[in-house]
Amino acid sequence: METPTCRCLSEYTVAVEIWPVSVFLAAVFLGSYVQGITGFALGVVVMAIVAAARVYDVTVMAAVISFLAFVNVGIALYGRIKDVDWGLWLSLSVGQIMLIGVGVWLLDLLSSNAVNVLYLILGAFIVAGSASMVLRPKTRSKRSPVWTSVAAGAGGGLIGGMFAASGPVIGWFAYRQPLPVATVRATLLAGYLVTTSTRSLLVGFGGGLSEIVWQLTALGLPVVALGTWLARRHTASIEEGNVRRTAFATLMLLGIGIIASAVFTLTQTWRV
Secondary structure (H helix, E strand, O other): OOOHHHHHHHHHHHHHHHHHHHHHHHHHHHHHHHHHHHOOOHHHHHHHHHHHHOOOOHHHHHHHHHHHHHHHHHHHHOOOHHHOOHHHHHHHHHHHHHHHHHHHHHHHHHHHHOHHHHHHHHHHHHHHHHHHHHOOOOOOOOOOOHHHHHHHHHHHHHHHHHHOOOHHHHHHHHOOOOOOHHHHHHHHHHHHHHHHHHHHHHHHHOOOOOHHHHHHHHHHHHHHHHHHHHHHHHOOOOOHHHHHHHHHHHHHHHHHHHHHHHHHHHHHHHHO
């Protein structure tokens, strides 16, 4: 005979599981849609929302984002691979590969020994990343030297290794180049594939692909496909600036909230 206690416990457990999954799926949809419009932002949007709600570990979410990116980039680039600037892509990719491993190592180190410091860094990155989404830099009159592309890629690789969100770093650099928006978008998407595939290999060989990573990836795949598909349909008709400004305001608030929470927790720890 089933006891009331068991039924209540079961209902409580289901409720607890529904909330984090709902937050995660909403973040994936928004992130994939914004990335489909701008060429970057999947990682930073998902990280910002999930970290603000503190529903999943940062290391888990970084691994999941890396896998979801394959679907996002595949759909977004379908029929548009011709728009990629392969010279810029190559120099950015070389830089990214140089420091992705360092970023993965830093994430493991901080998540194990200084989780609130990790959230502080993440919050600061989200605030800076959100600014890069709306404050589009002035376009240069000529292409930047190759070494600067490699340096920008290295910075993106470091952040991409930590948070699977290299876009704001290399996005800021790419949008400064005298290139059509379609070319910048396609190049960023192709570059993001380098970050996430390299990161997935490193984490996989390091034994960091837990069961929860595979479960969340399976749940997120149809959602990221839907968000990216809708973005493809709206790319020509929607005003990109409006998407950028909306994403900026949302991410800025989330980033400030994450920083405030981390600072509060750190101050409480120091007092003890």
